[in-house]
Amino acid sequence: MEESKNTTWKIDSTHSEVGFKVKHMMISTVSGSFEEFDGEVKSSSExxxxxxxxxxxxxxxxxxxxxxxxxxxxxxxxxxxxNHPKLTFTSKSFDGETMVGDLTIKGFTKEVKLDTDFNGVAVDPYGQTKAGFEFEGQINRKDFGLAWSSVTEAGSIVVGEKVKLVVSIQFVKQ
Structure with missing residues (x-):
């Protein structure tokens, strides 16, 4: 594969979401997101x-x-x-269904696996070619130094250790 045949795709942040879910007191789920993010894909195949x-x-x-x-x-x-203003992810492999890569949070880097749905490629009304993906995975926050913990008087853990990643990204062909 020649480098010159790689196509670069950039994240279309207005049509993308980077979210997570974590248990609160083990009885409910709190959802959150990151509002500012950036990224790209370099691909040699459709x-x-x-x-x-x-x-x-x-x-x-x-x-x-x-x-x-x-x-x-x-x-x-x-x-x-x-001291750690960004989290980063760099893929190591992608087979069309599973992405494996290195996630770095707070200076800790761990390999993670993300289930991936490639939703296809389409051309928008303005002639831009876009590709859509959905990624899901789970990490243990303590693996990344996010170790704060507290227990209620009744013995419930305030913040769960498992964090579900839910990411929907639209890329624009450059």
Whole structure:
């Protein structure tokens, strides 16, 4: 495969969402998202197999619809946004259904697997070629140094360790 045949695709942030879900007190689920993110794909084939994906999100853009909680998540108890302003992901392999790559949060890098739905390619009304993907996976937040923990008087864990990643991305062919 020649490098010159690679096509670059950039994230269309207005048609993309980067979200997560985590248990609160083990009885309900809190959803959140990152509002500022960027990334691209370099692909040599229309099915994107073996394409190279790279992604980053600004920690300061975290949004769980609760300012106090968002500020706590930005603190050193969790993401440490002041010293670690971004999380990053770089793919190692993609077979069309599963993406494997390195996720770095708060200076900790771990390999993660993401179930992937490639929703196809379409041309929008303005003549831009777009490709849509949905990614889902799960991480343990403590693997990335997000170790804050608390227990209620009744013994319930306040924040679950497992975090579900739910990402819907539309890319624009460059």
């Amino acid at each position: 099915d994107f197999k073996n394409a190279h994906f790279s992604f980053s999100a600004a920690i300061d853009s975290i949004n769980t619809k609760n300012k106090d909680r968002d500020n706590h998540l930005k603190s050193d108890d969790f993401f440490g946004a002041e």
